[in-house]
Amino acid sequence: MNLTLKIWRQKGPQDKGRMVEYKVTDISEHMSFLEMMDVLNESLVAKDEEPIAFDHDCREGICGMCSLQINGEAHGPDRGITTCQLHMRMFKDGDTIYIEPFRANAFPVIKDLVVDRMAFERIQQAGGYISVNTSGNTQDANSIPISKHNADLSMDAASCIGCGACVASCKNSSAMLFVAAKVSQFALLPQGKVEAKDRVKNMVMQMDLEGFGNCTNTGACEIECPKGISIENIARLNREYLAATI
Amino acid sequence: MTTLNSRIPEGPIKDKWTLYKDKINLVNPANKRNIDIIVIGTGLAGGSAAATLAELGYSVKAFAYQDSPRRAHSIAAQGGINASKNYMGDGDSNYRLFYDTVKGGDYRSREANVYRLAEVSGNIIDQCVAQGVPFARDYGGLLDNRSFGGVLVSRTFYAKGQTGQQLLLGAYSAMNRQIARGKIEMFNRHEMLDVVKIDGKARGIIARDLITGEIERHSAHAVVIATGGYGNVYFLSTNAMGSNATAAWKIHKKGAFFANPCFTQIHPTCIPRSGDYQSKLTLMSESLRNDGRIWVPAKIEDAQAIQQKKLKPIQIAEENRDYFLERRYPAFGNLVPRDVASRAAKERCDAGFGVNATGEAVYLDFAAAIKRYGTEQAKIHGINNASTEKITELGAAVIEEKYGNLFQMYEKIIDENPYKTPMMIYPATHYTMGGVWVDYNLMTTVPGLYCIGEANFSDHGANRLGASALMQGLADGYFVLPYTIGDYLADDIRTGKIKIDSPEFDEAEKSVKDQLNFFINNKGTHTVDYYHKRLGQVMWDKVGMARNEKGLKEAITEIQEIREDFWKNVKVPGSLNEFNQELEKAGRVADFLELGELFAKDALEREESCGGHFREEHITDDGEAKRDDANFAYVAAWEYTGKPSEAILHKEQLEFKDIELKTRSYK
Known part of the structure; x- marks a missing residue:
């Protein structure tokens, strides 16, 4: 198939940036979206033009490195997948595809489609852990039974890949789903209860400091989340936060 | 030394x-x-x-x-x-x-x-x-x-x-x-x-x-x-x-x-490649081999018809299928270790029995498991004389619970429903x-x-x-x-902070900068990926699942040629002081081009078959890997001397005091 691509180009954080049009031809429907981008980049290098910078690594939907706002949707038109798992069969010959970086004040553009997600790192550093040393001299793993129900819910929350699609999809650029996923993972486990109050307060405080917006329960994050993290986690985060602050 | x-x-x-x-x-x-x-x-x-x-x-x-x-x-x-x-x-x-x-x-x-x-x-x-x-x-x-x-x-x-x-x-x-x-x-x-x-x-x-x-x-x-x-x-x-x-x-x-x-x-269960644009291969977990049966058509004409898309796998009758792992390894069947399963799949595909357009795929079929689980479920739920459709429905639900995310991943990539038609798989690094x-x-x-x-x-x-x-x-x-x-x-504890203004740091930094400058200024004709793909092809064809002396010697020469070409004609766009992904790749591929040669040299030197290293000259009468403990029970540790081809071999002899050295058998 032949496609028209309108891609965000931005030299660096200071550059204003603009959409630039490219044509790609003979794209196979079996290609992944990023393989289509590879083909474009190879052709740009061949023409002595600068290739388009975009983040990607595992290309199997788990590392969370890839991003991209495709036709206005984080990770593109399909559901339950990341951009690297999107295939060109979702498009048709003659389509025009708009490709932009994840947009949020807290995610400044580094170059072209690459954004800086260090804000997420700092939120995790503020409390996304259980304070045990890694000596291995803890109690036996089976000494605390955990109900299967809670363990499964905890696992569902823990499957967040930290890609930032929730922020990019939210009209307020809120990071609530991301923070809620980590807070929930630990809130659902006895190991995490010991410092649950400090954790939720510290992580929320850092989230606010980073300039993410507030949550107005529009639910866009849940729909665009490639791992299907439930918005129920945000309710749990609010509950935890309230309990910690009163 | x-x-x-x-x-x-x-x-x-x-x-x-x-x-x-x-x-x-x-x-x-x-x-x-x-x-x-x-x-x-x-x-x-x-x-x-x-x-x-x-x-x-x-x-x-x-x-x-x-x-x-x-x-x-x-x-x-x-x-x-x-x-x-x-x-x-x-x-x-x-x-x-x-x-x-x-x-x-x-x-x-x-x-x-x-x-x-x-x-x-x-x-x-x-x-x-x-x-x-x-x-x-x-x-x-x-x-x-x-x-x-x-x-x-x-x-x-x-x-x-x-x-x-x-x-x-x-x-x-x-x-x-x-x-x-x-x-x-x-x-x-x-x-x-x-x-x-x-x-x-x-x-x-x-x-x-x-x-x-x-x-x-x-x-x-x-x-x-x-x-x-x-x-x-x-x-x-x-x-x-x-x-x-x-x-x-x-x-x-x-x-x-x-x-x-x-x-x-080389892992046996990966999604096969579909074209030259392919950037990576996706694994399907080993756990699938608990329930999936691996097969290719038994008749070469059926295989060819499938390759040309004139025949569908479900149209091939049970007696015309070759469950080659079950045939060759009745004791472990589909659950032989990874190296054994990979080689067996390659052997069938090399003989012309592959099941996709490239001839490099075998089937991983869940139909039998769906039927088995479905029958079991029908019994559990007290359904007498369940129809085939009902059994399939019940069985598919069990499979979905066990492997749902993998089946979904497969469907997204291949666009075929693995509940209804067998998965296609092929070994990958x-x-x-x-x-x-x-x-x-x-x-x-x-x-x-x-x-x-x-x-x-x-x-x-x-x-x-x-x-x-x-x-x-x-x-x-x-x-x-x-x-x-x-x-x-x-x-x-008494050394104190190591200073970074020493001649050793100067020298290391200079050599790093020289290489980066070379890439940017070379203005060659081919992209980094062009060389990486060429290297990969040689490695896969000649240093892949089966290796022989002739192929390994050819690989060494070919890798040297690709490396020479790379250092003359590689093209890296952009500049040094910016985010430059092509420049990152160039340095990595330069190193792979040397490592690949040492890899082939090591494979050539190890005149035995063991584990993932399969030398065609060293096989048993029934085509299995033949280890040579008398001569090769050692770790080959290579010392760099300036060129991979001139690396010096040091041997660490392996001693087995607590485990008896035996032939692995999965038959």
Whole structure:
């Protein structure tokens, strides 16, 4: 198939940036979206033009490195997948595809489609852990039974890949789903209860400091989340936060 | 000349690690904060090591090429992690885990290291649970286990199909705690481009800030390499796009021996390639072989009709199918180890029986399992005379519960419904057992330079068993290195900060900058990927699943030619001082072009078949791998001398005192 691509180009954080049009031809429907981008980049290098910078690594939907706002949707038109798992069969010959970086004040553009997600790192550093040393001299793993129900819910929350699609999809650029996923993972486990109050307060405080917006329960994050993290986690985060602050 | 000393402690195998730890030198807590350690790579091995070293009190600098430690490719491991907890009461023990790992590795690993791995495996599970890793549990609230290939017990702990992700996030959270306390200084989007040696010891690195392009000097009293394997030497593999061998190769060029590069795991169940544009291959978990049956058409005309899309697999009658693993290995059937399954699939495809347009695919069929489970479910639900449709529906539901996420992944990539038509699979490069040579302390042949996780060679011999990579990464990082490194650093408590303005740093920085400048100024004609793909093709065709003398010699010559061409005609756009992904790739491919040659040389030198290394000249009468213990029960550790072709071979003889050397048989 032949496609028209309108891609965000931005030299660096200071550059204003603009959409630039490219044509790609003979794209196979079996290609992944990023393989289509590879083909474009190879052709740009061949023409002595600068290739388009975009983040990607595992290309199997788990590392969370890839991003991209495709036709206005984080990770593109399909559901339950990341951009690297999107295939060109979702498009048709003659389509025009708009490709932009994840947009949020807290995610400044580094170059072209690459954004800086260090804000997420700092939120995790503020409390996304259980304070045990890694000596291995803890109690036996089976000494605390955990109900299967809670363990499964905890696992569902823990499957967040930290890609930032929730922020990019939210009209307020809120990071609530991301923070809620980590807070929930630990809130659902006895190991995490010991410092649950400090954790939720510290992580929320850092989230606010980073300039993410507030949550107005529009639910866009849940729909665009490639791992299907439930918005129920945000309710749990609010509950935890309230309990910690009163 | 450096000689190999594996520093295996004395004493019975069960007591070696304990006795050794009792006598090892320690560093006083007050001194630890004056000692700097650099950790390169933040996957399971590097992340767990960085966190633990920081907890102990050392000042740690950690480096990752991605934007966060959480992105390391350990995250993609699906199946599980082994530990000899014996929670199932099925007779597991440290010895049994040790034995299975040595046997699975076709008797080419070091006994003492493997026993230690088994010994600390239980601690890993305790540790991870304490950190909040949400492992799967049963209804009683206790941890669940499942079974993996090549063993007779259930010892695999798992978190859905995302065990690697959860374990990595555990290590990442431990790192974050130390980053917040200032004990780890984290350098995201940084790549190590060389190690700096002063007076023969590793004392620092040269790194490039991948955002600004700035070249930085970092000093330390010890350097730890935890950068994973070199599977991307094949271009196509299940590794991440950025996974590379640069750190491992740079230290090799500075004196660290590189061991057994030809031991590479080709995983049997990956989604086949579909075209020249393909950028990577996707794994389908080994667990699928519990229920899937692998087959190709028995008649060549059927195979050809399928290749031309004139026939569908479900149209081939049962008697015209060749379940070749069940035919060749009746005892283990579809659950033979990975190396055996991969070779059998290749043999059928080479004979013309492949089932897609390229002829490089076999079927993994769940129809029988769906029928079996469906019948069982009908009985459980008291449905008499259930229709075929009802049975299929009930059976498909069971399969979905067990493997739903994998089936969905497959459908997204191939656009076929694997519940209705068999999956197509083909072997792909997955893991590298070979790597940097290390002694019992995990130190390389360069003092103060350590190598852990997949990047080293020590624990998996010639073939790794499923669910053992995660175990090794975390064992090295949480429980082994933090002890052994103290023994070396105890001599450094009076050294003081290592200065970065020494001639050694000047020289290393200059050579790094020279290479980067060369790439930018070369203005050649071909892209980096062009060369990487050419290298990958040679590696796959001639140094892949089956190797022979003629092919390996050709590969060495061809790789040399590609390398020569690369250094003349490679084209790298952009400039030095910016975010430049093509420039990053260029340096990595330059190193793969040298590593590939050593790989082929090692494969040529090892005149036997063992594990993942299959030499066509060394097979039994029925076509199986034929090991030669009399002549090749050694680790091949290569010393760099200026050219990969002129590397010098050092042999570490492997001694098997606690396990009898036997032929592996899965018939």
